[in-house]
Each structure stands twice: as C-alpha cells, then as structure tokens.
Amino acid sequence: MGLLSKHWSRIAVTLIPLVFGLLHATGILPIGVVQRLDDIIYDARLRATMPRTLDERxxxxxxxxxxxxxxxxxxxxxxxxxxxxxxxxxxxxxxxxxxxxxxxxxxxxxxxxxxxxxxxxxxxxxxxxxxxxxxxxxxxxxxxxxxxxxxxxxxxxxxxxxxxxxxxxxxxxxxxxxxxxxxxxxxxxxxxxxxxxxxxxxxxxxxxxxxxxxxxxxxxxxxxxxxxxxxxxxxxxxxxxxxxxxxxxxxxxxxxxxxxxxxxxxxxxxxxxxxxxxxxxxxxxxxxxxxxxxxxxxxxxxxxxxxxxxxxxxxxxxxxxxxxxxxxxxxxxxxxxxxxxxxxxxxxxxxxxxxxxxxxxxxxxxxGKIFVKPDYAVGYEVVILILSGLALAFSLPLLSATRAVMVSAAMVALLIGVNVWLYLGGGLVLPLASALTVAITAFALNMSYGYFVESRSKRELANLFGTYVQPELVDEMVKDPLSYSMKATNKELTVMFCDMRGFTKMSESMEPTRLQELLNAVFSRLTDVIQANRGTIDKYMGDCVMAFWGAPVETPNHAHLAVKTALEMSAAVRKINEEHRASGIPEIGIGIGLNTGTMCVGDMGSDIRRSYTVIGDAVNLGSRLEGLSKVYGVDIVVSESTRRLAPEFGWQELDKVRVKGKEQAVGIFYPLGLLQELPKAQTDEVKTWAGLVKAYRAQDWEQCDLMLLNLQRMNAKKYLYELYSDRVASMRLLPFDPAWDGATNFETK
Incomplete structure (x- = not known):
C-alpha cells in the first residue's frame, strides 16, 4: 500500500486510458479511431482465416x-x-x-x-x-x-x-x-x-x-x-x-x-x-x-x-x-x-x-457458419477493459522498465489470444481494439510520465497542403499558418470535373505502358494549367481530374479563375491533338463541368487513407454537368451560379436542366471567351440563339424553326443547333403544356 500511495499520480495517469476506453465502450464518448482499429483487426483476422476453397453448391x-x-x-x-x-x-x-x-x-x-x-x-x-x-x-x-x-x-x-x-x-x-x-x-x-x-x-x-x-x-x-x-x-x-x-x-x-x-x-x-x-x-x-x-x-x-x-x-x-x-x-x-x-x-x-x-x-x-457481433459485446468489452486496465494501472508503476515491457506484452498477447479463441471456436466477433489501445497507451503513459505527444507545428500543417496545391500557395500559407486548417468547413467554392475522352479506345490498341505514359503527359499539362490559376487538385480518377478553387487559400474570384482554367485546358487539348495528329496518335476529347456553391471542404477519409477534398450537393452537380457536355456537343458546361460570378466572359446558354437527384432546374451555359475579345459575328450569333431559347420555352415552334434556320446558316457545323432542331421537331408533336418550365430532365448520372 505504501508503494501504491507513493505512485498514486502515475497510477492516476495510467488509468486515464481506461476511463476513455470505458466511455467508448459504453457509447458515451465513441472514439472513431478505436472503431477503425477494430475494423482493421476484424479485416486482418478475416483474411487470415478465410477457407479459400471452392463452394461447389x-x-x-x-x-x-x-x-x-x-x-x-x-x-x-x-x-x-x-x-x-x-x-x-x-x-x-x-x-x-x-x-x-x-x-x-x-x-x-x-x-x-x-x-x-x-x-x-x-x-x-x-x-x-x-x-x-x-x-x-x-x-x-x-x-x-x-x-x-x-x-x-x-x-x-x-x-x-x-x-x-x-x-x-x-x-x-x-x-x-x-x-x-x-x-x-x-x-x-x-x-x-x-x-x-x-x-x-x-x-x-x-x-x-x-x-x-x-x-x-x-x-x-x-x-x-x-x-x-x-x-x-x-x-x-x-x-x-x-x-x-x-x-x-x-x-x-x-x-x-x-x-x-x-x-x-x-x-x-x-x-x-x-x-x-x-x-x-x-x-x-x-x-x-x-x-x-x-x-x-x-x-x-x-x-x-x-x-x-x-x-x-x-x-x-x-x-x-x-x-x-x-x-x-x-x-x-x-x-x-x-x-x-x-x-x-x-x-x-x-x-x-x-x-x-x-x-x-x-x-x-x-x-451454419455465420459470424456475428453478439448482443452482449458491450458487456464483454467493459469487463475486459476493467480487468486489464486495473491490472496494468496497479502493476506497471511498481515494476522496472524491463518487467513493465514484459507484463504489457503478456497482457496484449492474452487479450488477442482470448479474442481469437472466441472467434474461431464460437463464431463471436468481439471488440478488441479498445482493450489493446488501453493496454498500449497505459504502458506508454506510464513509461513517459508527464509526457504528451507534441502537436504538429504550424508550418508542418501548412506544408501538408503542398500535396494538393502549388508551392507558391504554400509559401503564402506559411506566412500566416493559423489561418489555415484541414478541419472541415462549409465555404462557397467552385468545383471542376474534367473527363478526358478517347483513352478507352486507345487502350484497345496501345501498349499499357505507352498508354500510361500518354495519360500522365496529358494530366501533367492540364494540372499545370489548373495550378497556374490557383486551383487545388482534389484527385485523379482514371482519366478524370477533379479540382476546386477558393480553398485552402481564400480566393474571391474563384469562379473567374475556374472558367479561365477550363478555357485554357480546352485550348491545351487542341494543342495536344495537333501533336497527336503529327505523330499518328489518336486524338482525345475533353468534357468539363463547373459549378459554384457551398461545399464542405477539409481533410476527409478513413484512418488509413485521407485526402483534402470537397463534398456536398454542389460538388455532385458539378459532376453531373461534366457528363452533360457530351449531350450538348460542347467541351465545357457551366452552371448558372458560376456564370453569375464570372461576368467578364461571354456566354451561350445551353439549356435549363433537372439532373438526377435534384428537383430544382439549373441553367447551364457554355463560355465563349472574354467578353471584350468576342468577334461581332459570334456576338450576333449568341443574340439570335437567345431569341431561339426564349421561343423554345414559350413553345413557339414556328419561331424556333425560323431562328434555327438563321443559326445553322451562321454555324452549320454546330451540334447544339442540330440537337435543338430535333427537339423542336419532337416537341411540336405534343400539345401545348402551360405547366412546362422549359427544363430538360436527366435521370442518369
């Protein structure tokens, strides 16, 4: 008792993990990392014990x-x-x-x-x-x-x-x-x-x-x-x-x-x-x-x-x-x-x-081999935590470092052995991570009394963003690291989804290494364009790249920069195709979707893999818009919210659409370039097109035919005019619908 009284402070510190373990086990304070560790343990145990035999039935x-x-x-x-x-x-x-x-x-x-x-x-x-x-x-x-x-x-x-x-x-x-x-x-x-x-x-x-x-x-x-x-x-x-x-x-x-x-x-x-x-x-x-x-x-x-x-x-x-x-x-x-x-x-x-x-x-x-987490798993977890936690708390302060290591290792081995025995013998999936965490943490705290894990430095936090943004933005962040955090927050941002088309066809005739080399080269050039315009690379998904503007560095003109980037990427692809034609390589296409709205941005994922990313309805809409570029025969589709924040560009309205998962119709647009640089012929064409859109939504099909005739004279190769010509031909067969809002519904993603 005298020794216990002498080491009461170390015992109290060693009991801290037990308290948190019990709070987690009873659901009062669930600890996500412990649950993830339990999942990892379960996964490893499952892989190790799979029969790997053929079920012929x-x-x-x-x-x-x-x-x-x-x-x-x-x-x-x-x-x-x-x-x-x-x-x-x-x-x-x-x-x-x-x-x-x-x-x-x-x-x-x-x-x-x-x-x-x-x-x-x-x-x-x-x-x-x-x-x-x-x-x-x-x-x-x-x-x-x-x-x-x-x-x-x-x-x-x-x-x-x-x-x-x-x-x-x-x-x-x-x-x-x-x-x-x-x-x-x-x-x-x-x-x-x-x-x-x-x-x-x-x-x-x-x-x-x-x-x-x-x-x-x-x-x-x-x-x-x-x-x-x-x-x-x-x-x-x-x-x-x-x-x-x-x-x-x-x-x-x-x-x-x-x-x-x-x-x-x-x-x-x-x-x-x-x-x-x-x-x-x-x-x-x-x-x-x-x-x-x-x-x-x-x-x-x-x-x-x-x-x-x-x-x-x-x-x-x-x-x-x-x-x-x-x-x-x-x-x-x-x-x-x-x-x-x-x-x-x-x-x-x-x-x-x-x-x-x-x-x-x-x-x-x-x-009859069904594994299950039984109804009494919580009770089992609490009992195991109390027995192992108290045993370590009252024994470790009294032992030398060597013996403390041996006792802690023996406790961990015992916990694992009992758990595996119940799994293999009774088909019971019982929690193990909390008990292991308590045992290991109790040992670490006891051996490092008074020592707490140092927090990351502010500069390290800022440098972490270097994975996602260009070095110039990292340099800005280092100047005021307290202003930046990977903690999730809601912000108005602009998101881009860019899908490169033609690589699937190439894969049928091109060596994988050559295809990989070509894809990486294209990604590199497009990534340079994104980062040159202060964009943040979110992820690469096959032959698609996702990026956003406005975080982690505050960028008031994020919509303008995103549209500028999309136009420059389109020009870059045209340049790449010129090189491909000269080299005898098939050309590629591009489809870009842009949307601006409130998104949740931060470091997200599992304890195994995380990334700085954006999520939310506004992000999903951006993805849907990229898919619509094929429908309208354009390489860029921009939402109304983005267009509104980028008035410096000239725009051609494509349609009003209602995409899968959204009840509200959204206006979609195609950027023509900087407004001040547009030729008069293109400006006149857009004005005529605006008249067509107005007549189309008013269901004035005769006026639509007249407008389409003029538009096709101005630009006979534009697929958009062919699309609307077919739509008008189909719609005029239907009776006038006063309830129609002029929107096109898309049920697929």
Missing amino acids: IVIVDIDEKSLAEVGHWPWARSRVADLVDELYGQQKIALLGFDIVFAEPDESSGLKHLQQLAQTDLRDQPGFADKLAQLQPSLDYDGLFAKSLERRRVVLGYYLTSDRDGRTSGVLPAPVMGRESLQGRPIAFTTWSGYGSNIARIAGAAPLAGYFNSITDADGVVRSIPLVAEYKGQYYESLALAMFRLLNGLPAVEPGFPRDRLVSRNYQGLESIVLRQGDKTLAIPVDARVATLVPFRGPGGPGAGSFRYVSASDLLAKRVAPETLRGKIVLVGTTAPGLQDVRVTPVAETYPGVEAHANVISGLLD
Missing part, C-alpha cells in the same frame, strides 16, 4: 465484359434474359435461381409499342397489318416472354431499398416477412429505408418471391455486413440471400428471436437472431444489433479467386456449356463488368463483385 452466372461484347450493352432485351432462364432450368437443370439485378422498367426494345401505335394511327387502314401484328405480338412482348420463363420455377428476384431519392418508389415490393406486431413493442434498430426500386408488376407477378440486395457500408467505406431483414414503412423485408435460403428450405416462416434472460443481456432490447420456423423445426440465425450478419467471405473474390464457380452468361446463351453441367446448383445472376458498377470495397478486396457477397452469405447459411 453455388454458381455465379456472370454478365461479364465478354457477355457484353457478344450479346450487347446492358440492359439486354428481356427475351435474351428469358433465354438465359430457360437454358438454366431446361438444359442445365439448376435447383434455384436468384437475380442480383432489378428489372425496374418495361422493355420496349422490340418496337411492339410503336407498332401498336401505328396500327391505331397511320396503318390502321392497312389490310392485314393488325392481324399480322396480333400474330407477332407474343414474340415481341419481351416482358411477357421473360415473365413466362419465370413462372412455376424457383426464382428469387432482386430489388433495392433506398433513402436517397426523397422516398420515391418504383415497381412492386414482395410481401413482407414480418410485421411490427411480431416485435412485441421492442425498439429494434433495423436498417430503415424510405424508398425502393423494384421489379415491374408483370415480372414481380411471375416470380413473387424477391429479396433486396442492399449491403451496409461502414464509416470507412467498406462493406462487411448485409442486413438479413430491413424495415420499410413498418413492415420488414428479407434480403436476397435470406429469401434464397428460405426457398431452398421450403419457405419457413420468419420470426424475431429475442435474447434469453442472461446476466449481461437481460435488459437488451434488440434481436439475438432471426428464427426460421417450419412446423416443429426451427433454425436461429444470429444477427447483430442492426439485424445484420457479417459476410463470411471465402476468398478474395472474382472469377479467378476460387471461392465460387463463375460461368459467363454469353457461354450459356451460346450453349457452350454442356447440358446438366449445373444440375442441382444454386445460381446467382450478377455482373463483374466494371461499367455496370456492381463492385464493393470489402475487407478482402478493394473491388469485390457485389453478387459474390450474397453468394457468401448463402454459403454461410447453408454451412
């Missing part, structure tokens, strides 16, 4: 790049999907089929709808046309063909739940598997959604069983778990994997599994499991507090990883797979084609096929 039919090349771009005609289903059941004799795809819109690719319209209008008096159309209709009704292929077969359709579309819904939901009354009034923390995108009625009616294919993305952007049951408007729906597993087992009923009265979980209000009940038989599937299960990854994922057999959809359609090769298999139809964007960041791979995540869950359910 499950097959993935892959809509891969080969399939897209042979059959055509996605979505395919439903008749082709029907052929695929018939091949799987008719020739291959599979046991069960699931779609990691949603059929959200009717398939009108056969032209049947147009033919029906002709039968009622222009060709209604054509002898025999209606009869012939009636004969052809069954073969041209692709949705009907697909629906027929699904009938009376064991098929589970896929759909998605969403909370980012203002509660919008489409398609038909399947029947819920549970109602709110089954929860006995308990406040279960289900993953809750406000909207959905499901299959059209004809298809949903042919195969009424469906499951959502949503996953849960953790705070670090990694997918580790899938909710088995999720909530939508007080009803509870099952995942694709659970629906397929239930169909395999005769569709048992789904019930909530409440925890038994235990010392630690007696007052727990969540679910311990999802119970499948069929007669007297029950199967309890353990779930975490979000009614989710951790994905039991078998391997690194993909066709060559060896976890599941992948069969190209094109091989099945071309009958290159011998009959009954897949007899009795559970089949999931999904995609690994990069362009279809069904890949996830997972603990085992940065680009992991989404369909294989569901295959892993089905495999785990079949084997």
Whole structure:
C-alpha cells in the first residue's frame, strides 16, 4: 500500500486510458479511431482465416465484359434474359435461381409499342397489318416472354431499398416477412429505408418471391455486413440471400428471436437472431444489433479467386456449356463488368463483385457458419477493459522498465489470444481494439510520465497542403499558418470535373505502358494549367481530374479563375491533338463541368487513407454537368451560379436542366471567351440563339424553326443547333403544356 500511495499520480495517469476506453465502450464518448482499429483487426483476422476453397453448391452466372461484347450493352432485351432462364432450368437443370439485378422498367426494345401505335394511327387502314401484328405480338412482348420463363420455377428476384431519392418508389415490393406486431413493442434498430426500386408488376407477378440486395457500408467505406431483414414503412423485408435460403428450405416462416434472460443481456432490447420456423423445426440465425450478419467471405473474390464457380452468361446463351453441367446448383445472376458498377470495397478486396457477397452469405447459411457481433459485446468489452486496465494501472508503476515491457506484452498477447479463441471456436466477433489501445497507451503513459505527444507545428500543417496545391500557395500559407486548417468547413467554392475522352479506345490498341505514359503527359499539362490559376487538385480518377478553387487559400474570384482554367485546358487539348495528329496518335476529347456553391471542404477519409477534398450537393452537380457536355456537343458546361460570378466572359446558354437527384432546374451555359475579345459575328450569333431559347420555352415552334434556320446558316457545323432542331421537331408533336418550365430532365448520372 505504501508503494501504491507513493505512485498514486502515475497510477492516476495510467488509468486515464481506461476511463476513455470505458466511455467508448459504453457509447458515451465513441472514439472513431478505436472503431477503425477494430475494423482493421476484424479485416486482418478475416483474411487470415478465410477457407479459400471452392463452394461447389453455388454458381455465379456472370454478365461479364465478354457477355457484353457478344450479346450487347446492358440492359439486354428481356427475351435474351428469358433465354438465359430457360437454358438454366431446361438444359442445365439448376435447383434455384436468384437475380442480383432489378428489372425496374418495361422493355420496349422490340418496337411492339410503336407498332401498336401505328396500327391505331397511320396503318390502321392497312389490310392485314393488325392481324399480322396480333400474330407477332407474343414474340415481341419481351416482358411477357421473360415473365413466362419465370413462372412455376424457383426464382428469387432482386430489388433495392433506398433513402436517397426523397422516398420515391418504383415497381412492386414482395410481401413482407414480418410485421411490427411480431416485435412485441421492442425498439429494434433495423436498417430503415424510405424508398425502393423494384421489379415491374408483370415480372414481380411471375416470380413473387424477391429479396433486396442492399449491403451496409461502414464509416470507412467498406462493406462487411448485409442486413438479413430491413424495415420499410413498418413492415420488414428479407434480403436476397435470406429469401434464397428460405426457398431452398421450403419457405419457413420468419420470426424475431429475442435474447434469453442472461446476466449481461437481460435488459437488451434488440434481436439475438432471426428464427426460421417450419412446423416443429426451427433454425436461429444470429444477427447483430442492426439485424445484420457479417459476410463470411471465402476468398478474395472474382472469377479467378476460387471461392465460387463463375460461368459467363454469353457461354450459356451460346450453349457452350454442356447440358446438366449445373444440375442441382444454386445460381446467382450478377455482373463483374466494371461499367455496370456492381463492385464493393470489402475487407478482402478493394473491388469485390457485389453478387459474390450474397453468394457468401448463402454459403454461410447453408454451412451454419455465420459470424456475428453478439448482443452482449458491450458487456464483454467493459469487463475486459476493467480487468486489464486495473491490472496494468496497479502493476506497471511498481515494476522496472524491463518487467513493465514484459507484463504489457503478456497482457496484449492474452487479450488477442482470448479474442481469437472466441472467434474461431464460437463464431463471436468481439471488440478488441479498445482493450489493446488501453493496454498500449497505459504502458506508454506510464513509461513517459508527464509526457504528451507534441502537436504538429504550424508550418508542418501548412506544408501538408503542398500535396494538393502549388508551392507558391504554400509559401503564402506559411506566412500566416493559423489561418489555415484541414478541419472541415462549409465555404462557397467552385468545383471542376474534367473527363478526358478517347483513352478507352486507345487502350484497345496501345501498349499499357505507352498508354500510361500518354495519360500522365496529358494530366501533367492540364494540372499545370489548373495550378497556374490557383486551383487545388482534389484527385485523379482514371482519366478524370477533379479540382476546386477558393480553398485552402481564400480566393474571391474563384469562379473567374475556374472558367479561365477550363478555357485554357480546352485550348491545351487542341494543342495536344495537333501533336497527336503529327505523330499518328489518336486524338482525345475533353468534357468539363463547373459549378459554384457551398461545399464542405477539409481533410476527409478513413484512418488509413485521407485526402483534402470537397463534398456536398454542389460538388455532385458539378459532376453531373461534366457528363452533360457530351449531350450538348460542347467541351465545357457551366452552371448558372458560376456564370453569375464570372461576368467578364461571354456566354451561350445551353439549356435549363433537372439532373438526377435534384428537383430544382439549373441553367447551364457554355463560355465563349472574354467578353471584350468576342468577334461581332459570334456576338450576333449568341443574340439570335437567345431569341431561339426564349421561343423554345414559350413553345413557339414556328419561331424556333425560323431562328434555327438563321443559326445553322451562321454555324452549320454546330451540334447544339442540330440537337435543338430535333427537339423542336419532337416537341411540336405534343400539345401545348402551360405547366412546362422549359427544363430538360436527366435521370442518369
């Protein structure tokens, strides 16, 4: 006791980590870095213990790049999907089929709808046309063909739940598997959604069983778990994997599994499991507090990883797979084609096929090997923290440095050993990072009593921005480092998205090293232009560069500089193309989107990887505008907010658009150059164009025709005038709409 009394201050310091550890464990003061460390530990343990063996029961039919090349771009005609289903059941004799795809819109690719319209209008008096159309209709009704292929077969359709579309819904939901009354009034923390995108009625009616294919993305952007049951408007729906597993087992009923009265979980209000009940038989599937299960990854994922057999959809359609090769298999139809964007960041791979995540869950359910963070994890964490923290706090001050190292190392080894034993022996995923952090920090504080980690110097903080901005701006920042911080803040900025076009085509005929060299050269020249105009490079994404103006260095004329940069980049690309033509290299194109608005700017990301970046609706709009440059045949598209802040330039209004995810229509413009440098002919052309836009929004199609005729005489090669000529021709067929605001809607990103 005398020794403890003598070292009370060191004991108190050593107990500080324990206090913070308990605050974190109980949720009073969650510590993000500790949670991230727990994720890292889980990921490492998962990778180390994966079986890396082939599950022969499950097959993935892959809509891969080969399939897209042979059959055509996605979505395919439903008749082709029907052929695929018939091949799987008719020739291959599979046991069960699931779609990691949603059929959200009717398939009108056969032209049947147009033919029906002709039968009622222009060709209604054509002898025999209606009869012939009636004969052809069954073969041209692709949705009907697909629906027929699904009938009376064991098929589970896929759909998605969403909370980012203002509660919008489409398609038909399947029947819920549970109602709110089954929860006995308990406040279960289900993953809750406000909207959905499901299959059209004809298809949903042919195969009424469906499951959502949503996953849960953790705070670090990694997918580790899938909710088995999720909530939508007080009803509870099952995942694709659970629906397929239930169909395999005769569709048992789904019930909530409440925890038994235990010392630690007696007052727990969540679910311990999802119970499948069929007669007297029950199967309890353990779930975490979000009614989710951790994905039991078998391997690194993909066709060559060896976890599941992948069969190209094109091989099945071309009958290159011998009959009954897949007899009795559970089949999931999904995609690994990069362009279809069904890949996830997972603990085992940065680009992991989404369909294989569901295959892993089905495999785990079949084997009864489901890992879960149990309901009593918090209690376990608190007990472990108290025991290890107190043991170190009262022992380390009494030991020499050597013995303190040995005791601390032994404690860390014991904590890891117990945790791994529970994981491998009981399938329990229990927190470890907080206990390790407390043990290591307690040792460090005890050995370095009175010592605190020095904060970074102000100059180092400013120099950190050198990764993103040119040295000249860093020099400005060093003069007043207190004015700059990587802490996130909301500011009015201008963001640019620049996409270079033509590199994908080059990659087909050019050596990778040569393509890399060429891409780097182009990036370097465009980056020089951005930085010469005080822009901040955000990131490079494939053949796209993202930049912004106004941070970290305050730049009042950020919109002007961004527009000036865009024009100079366009000129730089024209110069590059001149060099390419001289060297026999294919030319490249460019698409730039600019938008100004309030954005959140700061150092963001995970503890593993961070970057100084901007986020927000204004950033998303800038990205959408870049994509619109193709539509309007220009290389630069600028929003109204940017144009308003850059009056020194001459502008040609392109349109008023309503992009995906935005209800408010936005004016978009093309910069012509500095106003004072524009030739009179171009100024006259823009004035005539402004008259056309006014007539277009007034739905005065006769005036539009006159204006377009004049414009095409002024500039016959301009694609924009061709675009509006086609629009006017289409719009004049419609009745006058007094409610039309003149905006063009874009539903794709």
